[in-house]
Every structure is written in C-alpha cells, then in structure tokens.
Amino acid sequence: MSVQSERKRLLWAIAANRGTLPPMRDTLDAPSIRAPIDIEAYHNIVIVTGAGISAPSGLRTYRGEGGLWAGQDGCYVATVEALRDEPERVWQHFGEMRKAVIAAEPNVAHRALVDAERRAPGQFTLITQNVDQLHRKAGSAAPIDIHGSLLRTRCTDCDRPPFADLRHEFPSVPQCDSCGANLRPDVVLFGESVGIDEEYQVKMALRLCDLFIAIGTSGTVAPACNYVRSADYAGARTILMNLEPMNPRNPYFHEEYIGSAETLVPALLASL
Ligand SMILES: [Zn+2]
Numbered sequence: 001m002s003v004q005s006e007r008k009r010l011l012w013a014i015a016a017n018r019g020t021l022p023p024m025r026d027t028l029d030a031p032s033i034r035a036p037i038d039i040e041a042y043h044n045i046v047i048v049t050g051a052g053i054s055a056p057s058g059l060r061t062y063r064g065e066g067g068l069w070a071g072q073d074g075c076y077v078a079t080v081e082a083l084r085d086e087p088e089r090v091w092q093h094f095g096e097m098r099k100a101v102i103a104a105e106p107n108v109a110h111r112a113l114v115d116a117e118r119r120a121p122g123q124f125t126l127i128t129q130n131v132d133q134l135h136r137k138a139g140s141a142a143p144i145d146i147h148g149s150l151l152r153t154r155c156t157d158c159d160r161p162p163f164a165d166l167r168h169e170f171p172s173v174p175q176c177d178s179c180g181a182n183l184r185p186d187v188v189l190f191g192e193s194v195g196i197d198e199e200y201q202v203k204m205a206l207r208l209c210d211l212f213i214a215i216g217t218s219g220t221v222a223p224a225c226n227y228v229r230s231a232d233y234a235g236a237r238t239i240l241m242n243l244e245p246m247n248p249r250n251p252y253f254h255e256e257y258i259g260s261a262e263t264l265v266p267a268l269l270a271s272l
Contacts, residue, residue: 037239037268042211043122046231047113048224049261050129052216052243056107056262059100059132080191083156087182091170094185098150099168101131106138109215109265114139116269125205127227129217131187144201146194146223148187157181194223206230212238216261219246219253228252241265 039045051059076082077093117124117140126143128135131150135143153165158179167174174183188194194202202223206212212231214224219240228238232252240246240253241264249256257264 037211037213038272039116039119039211039269040121040272042120042237044125044205044208044236045116045120045123045211045213046125046127046205046209046227046236047116047213047215048127048129048217048227049113049135049215050217050224053107053109053128053261053265054104054130054132054134055216055243056109056260057104057132057134059104059134075190078187078189080189083184083189087173087184088170090184091173094150094187095168095170097131098166098185101133101150102166102168104132104134106134107262109261110134110138110140112266112269115271117141119271123205123208125201127202127205129223144198146188146198146202148185148195150185150187152186153183154186155179155181156184162186202227203230207234209234209236212236213241214239214253215241215265217242218244219250219256220248225250225252239268241268 077086077090082090113126113135117126124141126135126140127146128143129147131145131147133145133149133151149162151164151166152162153174154160154162155176155178158176158181160176160178175181176183193199206227207230209231212228214228217224219225219228219242224240228240228250229252231238232254237255238253239255239257240250241257241259241261243258243260245258246253246256257268
C-alpha cells in the first residue's frame with residue numbers, strides 16, 4: 001500500500017470514528033487496495049454475499065437490467081401469491097433458473113473466499129443471499145443459505161425434509177411422493193421470512209464479529225443493511241464491495257470499494 005493511500009485510509013478512519021464520514025471509495029485500478037485486509041488479524045469474520053458475486057459466473061443479478069426478475073412480471077413469480085395461485089408459472093421460472101445454476105461454475109471471488117476461510121485463525125461465517133450453491137461448489141465449508149437453495153425441493157404441506165432435486169423441465173407442477181401435495185423450490189420467496197435456524201446462526205455470528213464484509217449486494221437494503229448495523233454495534237470493521245456505490249450511503253459501512261467481485265475480492269483478500 002502506498003504512503004498516500006495509507007494516509008487516505010487513516011484520514012477516513014478518523015472521520016469515521018467521529019461519526020461523520022466521507023465514504024472511502026476506491027476503484028479496482030487503485031494500487032492502494034492491493035491487500036489492505038489482513039484476514040489473519042481477525043477472529044470473528046462475517047461475510048455476506050449477494051447476486052453480484054455470482055454475476056461473473058454468468059448468473060444474472062435478479063433486479064438489475066436484464067435480470068431474471070426484471071420485466072413485465074417484476075418479481076411476481078417469486079412471491080407466495082404466485083406459488084398459491086399459479087404454481088405452474090413459478091415452476092417454469094425456477095426451472096429455468098435451476099438450469100442456469102446447474103451449468104454455472106464458481107469464479108475467482110468464490111475461490112478467494114475459500115482461501116480466506118482456510119487462513120482465518122478463528123471463526124469464519126459465510127452468509128449468502130444467493131440460492132445457487134456456488135460457494136459450496138467452490139469449497140466453502142458451511143455457508144449459511146439464508147434464502148435457501150434452488151437445487152432443493154420441498155413439500156408445500158407435509159414434513160418430508162427438503163431433498164436435492166436437479167430436474168428443471170416442468171410440464172406440470174411436481175407433486176409430493178408422500179402426501180400428493182404440490183412441491184415447491186426450497187427457496188425463500190418474497191413475502192416469506194428467513195428460516196429460524198439461519199437467522200439464529202447469523203445473529204450469533206454478528207454478536208462477536210470483528211470484521212464484516214458485504215460483497216455484491218446493496219448496502220442499503222435488507223438483509224445486509226441490518227447485518228452491518230449489528231456488526232458495527234459489535235465493534236467490527238465493516239466493508240462493502242459492490243459494483244454500484246451506495247445510494248443513499250449507509251453510515252454503518254466504514255469502507256466502500258466499488259468494482260466487480262471478480263476483481264475486488266481476490267485483490268482485497270489476498271494473502272499478505
Ligand atoms: Zn408432502
């Protein structure tokens with residue numbers, strides 16, 4: 001890190017401690033961010049990832065331009081109402097998404113997190129909003145899938161546990177072998193809450209967090225905006241890495257790096 005950039009970071013940190021603060025914005029081209037995050041200096045690391053980390057793997061972000069949920073239907077097909085009223089449309093939509101997810105491979109950002117996890121001296125909690133299972137495919141030990149998995153299916157009625165399911169063509173709504181009710185993708189739809197187990201694990205991790213990084217997700221909407229508040233309260237260093245600058249800015253993020261996950265994550269988490 002150059003002297004100039006280190007100075008910039010310190011000035012920024014001082015401002016942040018005073019509670020007023022210009023966001024520290026940087027771009028990938030800035031040599032200053034070659035490796036400012038010393039993973040080995042933290043004991044309770046919490047990372048939360050969103051669609052932006054999977055975009056370089058060819059999976060479109062949900063709500064951005066050309067996104068899977070953009071267009072005339074908006075997010076309708078991913079709502080509890082659609083599941084109730086038009087399950088065939090829901091399955092058609094998720095079948096297409098599932099096909100894309102099955103074909104996708106983890107990218108360098110996913111792999112950089114696997115490497116960071118191996119170097120972390122203490123607790124390393126990886127939380128993802130993505131339903132694509134790419135963190136597992138890359139080798140992350142135990143990501144918390146707060147929005148479920150697109151590669152699992154479950155019953156809408158009975159207690160049969162969710163099961164792995166790679167089918168993606170749905171001429172009709174699939175039905176439960178045990179009770180005959182409609183099946184559904186094992187993902188959290190709009191209008192549903194994050195599972196209790198996942199919520200609990202996240203809360204426990206954030207309580208002791210000393211480094212919090214949100215990657216490829218907006219810093220201004222839930223859940224990242226709530227998680228970062230808890231992390232800040234716990235005294236953590238808090239960082240956002242995203243393609244778009246925060247708007248409005250969320251003051252609980254102390255540092256903000258703008259760029260693609262594919263470039264930022266390996267550069268910022270590289271072994272020192
Ligand atoms: Zn059933």
